[in-house]
Amino acid sequence: MTFEHGGLFERSFETPAGWVDVLAEVVVAGRRLELRDMAVYPRSAARLDVSVTLLMSWARGALDEVRQAGFTEVRVTATRLSGASPGRRVDLVIPLDAEQEP
Numbered sequence: 598m599t600f601e602h603g604g605l606f607e608r609s610f611e612t613p614a615g616w617v618d619v620l621a622e623v624v625v626a627g628r629r630l631e632l633r634d635m636a637v638y639p640r641s642a643a644r645l646d647v648s649v650t651l652l653m654s655w656a657r658g659a660l661d662e663v664r665q666a667g668f669t670e671v672r673v674t675a676t677r678l679s680g681a682s683p684g685r686r687v688d689l690v691i692p693l694d695a696e697q698e699p
Contacts, residue, residue, distance in 0.1 A: 600625060600666055606632050609640070610655045612647050616640035617655075621673070630668040635675040635687075644679070664693045 621632035639645035
């Protein structure tokens with residue numbers, strides 16, 4: 598997978614409750630990949646009950662994809678729009694340790 602500066606990160610994954618789509622702006626800063634203003638939303642429902650375990654499983658797969666593209670760190674920014682604490686800013690920096698590579 599190629600991540601292009603100024604492009605979009607678009608992924609979808611299926612859950613038992615339905616499809617979830619993910620969209621973010623891609624910023625490449627050396628070996629750091631930034632996924633800015635990430636949106637995670639259900640494809641066909643106003644609300645979708647998805648477990649944290651399922652979301653983390655999807656995230657691990659996405660991080661493996663980023664690691665395989667040669668990045669050593671990911672920064673994710675977003676604003677929570679619903680659920681607990683709407684309006685809360687999310688700003689995560691996730692190191693991708695070389696020893697975790699397959």
